[in-house]
Amino acid sequence: MGISVLTAGMARTAWSLCLVYSVLALAVDADNHVSFKEQCLSFKPQTHISKNATLNRLEYVAAGTNLAFPNNHPSCNRQSQVVAIDLCRVALSIPTSPRSGFTYELWLPETWNGRTLATGNGGLDGCIKYEDISYGAANGFSSGEAFYQNEDAVIDFSYRALHESVEVGKKLTSHFYGKKPGKSYYIGCSLGGRQGIGNAEKFPTDFDGIVAGAPAVDFNSLYSWRASFFPITGAAKSADFISPDTWKTTIHNEVLRQCDYIDGVEDGIIEDPILCHVDTERLLCGYDNSTSTDCLSAAQVKRVKAIFDDYLWPNGTLLYPRVNPGGELLAADGLYSGKAYGPSADWFKFAILGQPAWDPATYTMNDALLAVQKNPADIDTWPSSLTAFQNHGGKILAYHGQQDQQISSLNSVRFWKKLASEVGDDLDKMDAYFRLFRIPGMNHCGGGLCLDFDWVEKGIGPAEIVGTKFVGDSVDAGIMYQHRHCRYPYRSTYSGDGDHLDMASWHCVNFGGY
Numbered sequence: 001m002g003i004s005v006l007t008a009g010m011a012r013t014a015w016s017l018c019l020v021y022s023v024l025a026l027a028v029d030a031d032n033h034v035s036f037k038e039q040c041l042s043f044k045p046q047t048h049i050s051k052n053a054t055l056n057r058l059e060y061v062a063a064g065t066n067l068a069f070p071n072n073h074p075s076c077n078r079q080s081q082v083v084a085i086d087l088c089r090v091a092l093s094i095p096t097s098p099r100s101g102f103t104y105e106l107w108l109p110e111t112w113n114g115r116t117l118a119t120g121n122g123g124l125d126g127c128i129k130y131e132d133i134s135y136g137a138a139n140g141f142s143s144g145e146a147f148y149q150n151e152d153a154v155i156d157f158s159y160r161a162l163h164e165s166v167e168v169g170k171k172l173t174s175h176f177y178g179k180k181p182g183k184s185y186y187i188g189c190s191l192g193g194r195q196g197i198g199n200a201e202k203f204p205t206d207f208d209g210i211v212a213g214a215p216a217v218d219f220n221s222l223y224s225w226r227a228s229f230f231p232i233t234g235a236a237k238s239a240d241f242i243s244p245d246t247w248k249t250t251i252h253n254e255v256l257r258q259c260d261y262i263d264g265v266e267d268g269i270i271e272d273p274i275l276c277h278v279d280t281e282r283l284l285c286g287y288d289n290s291t292s293t294d295c296l297s298a299a300q301v302k303r304v305k306a307i308f309d310d311y312l313w314p315n316g317t318l319l320y321p322r323v324n325p326g327g328e329l330l331a332a333d334g335l336y337s338g339k340a341y342g343p344s345a346d347w348f349k350f351a352i353l354g355q356p357a358w359d360p361a362t363y364t365m366n367d368a369l370l371a372v373q374k375n376p377a378d379i380d381t382w383p384s385s386l387t388a389f390q391n392h393g394g395k396i397l398a399y400h401g402q403q404d405q406q407i408s409s410l411n412s413v414r415f416w417k418k419l420a421s422e423v424g425d426d427l428d429k430m431d432a433y434f435r436l437f438r439i440p441g442m443n444h445c446g447g448g449l450c451l452d453f454d455w456v457e458k459g460i461g462p463a464e465i466v467g468t469k470f471v472g473d474s475v476d477a478g479i480m481y482q483h484r485h486c487r488y489p490y491r492s493t494y495s496g497d498g499d500h501l502d503m504a505s506w507h508c509v510n511f512g513g514y
């Protein structure tokens, strides 16, 4: 059992992402609570850091305490967090330059198993608005304004804050317990997934194990792809605008009609988006002499096709892979909702173009090209190989929802293939350090995966991951069914008979898809 981990945001404008750095505990030892508390309260973390750090919090937190984070953004679902074990909570703001820095928390449990865990979060989207009330006024990366004419803030956002927090975390942990930390782990999704991969690329010895969910790798092209939807959809009241309701019913139903049964089971879940190529012409009113009015105009069909197609450069090479079919259920109110996507707009305004007044409706591929060329703070995170990390013995467990409405899971497959081509498309070599689990039916970062210590510590990598669906999505209500998630290039494949809700009816089959 590990310590609960929470996400946190940044403290001040021009201060970068905030991280929680936990030191994992396995068991709680009941002796010496008083002295642990005293040890905690007499700890002087600043004296171990050469930088001019500010101590925001130093407190002993007893097991069962419900820590409140009143300013955390509701979408983070972390207004509070019950702490499972006695721990010492340290919160610091650490400058990285005169105009930027990061804030972070270190949770030190009374009984320590020697491991450390960092969680990344934050970014232009995600749970970055968390702000403990004691830190002062916040706005963080809720807007990208912090990037405007402040390259240091972009550098912190790109890689420095995470790396430095790991260094500080390891150092403070050694001082607190009087011994060196053992294996070091990282877990993060979306932007946090990108941070994990980027860290493995730039600082290959920081972590031994990284869990990277829906990683926002190929960052600039991802943000261009997201920016491309608004010019396609047009504004919500414009002619031929496709309403969220039409996306969720007419279009989604047609997607399922064409793709749900490919895996042999009609369950509303498209098992593998690689196999689903939606023929958008079938949405056109009058297609096949249909008299149904549940259909789209030619102009609308053109838009759906533009959205569903791979995003290509003018010369025909791939800029960013196509959306996950099925993702329209949530993208209807997100990327396809007829509003500029805020984080992309901010990225272009403040980091790429340096034009706060830029109108996202005017986005074109020229902006995408500029983003790739500029690549601020080397944020792209699109390495061809992770050799140094691999040589360090590091393992990456990546996962991606197959119905991700924010980052195409096909980009994770593309990334896997890119790394695989560097090792001669040798599956064993990929299996040895990088495994990508594709999770059918899962939305963007919906539900994380557990850390797998065995892979790092005993060399036993997971072949499959069992996903659990709870009744009404409530853990307390009990298990509804479980499903087998496979690592690429294996595909979860229905046996053709048997209860499709029974895990035994599915197997991971290598379809040679690379």
Ligand SMILES: *[C@@H]1O[C@H](CO)[C@@H](O)[C@H](O)[C@H]1NC(C)=O
Residues within 6 Å of the ligand: 052
């Ligand atoms: C350290 O931080 C304090 C408070 O922000 C500031 O007043 C002081 O000038 C800083 N010192 C250095 C050496 O940067």
Ligand SMILES: *[C@@H]1O[C@H](CO)[C@@H](O)[C@H](O)[C@H]1NC(C)=O
Residues within 6 Å of the ligand: 288, 289
């Ligand atoms: C549609 O109707 C036209 C005219 O009646 C007919 O020629 C055509 O074969 C029909 N197409 C289909 C697919 O039924």
Ligand SMILES: *[C@@H]1O[C@H](CO)[C@@H](O)[C@H](O)[C@H]1NC(C)=O
Residues within 6 Å of the ligand: 313, 314, 315, 316, 317, 369
């Ligand atoms: C196509 O265009 C993109 C963007 O300008 C460029 O990066 C890529 O190298 C080009 N590919 C080919 C095959 O010319």
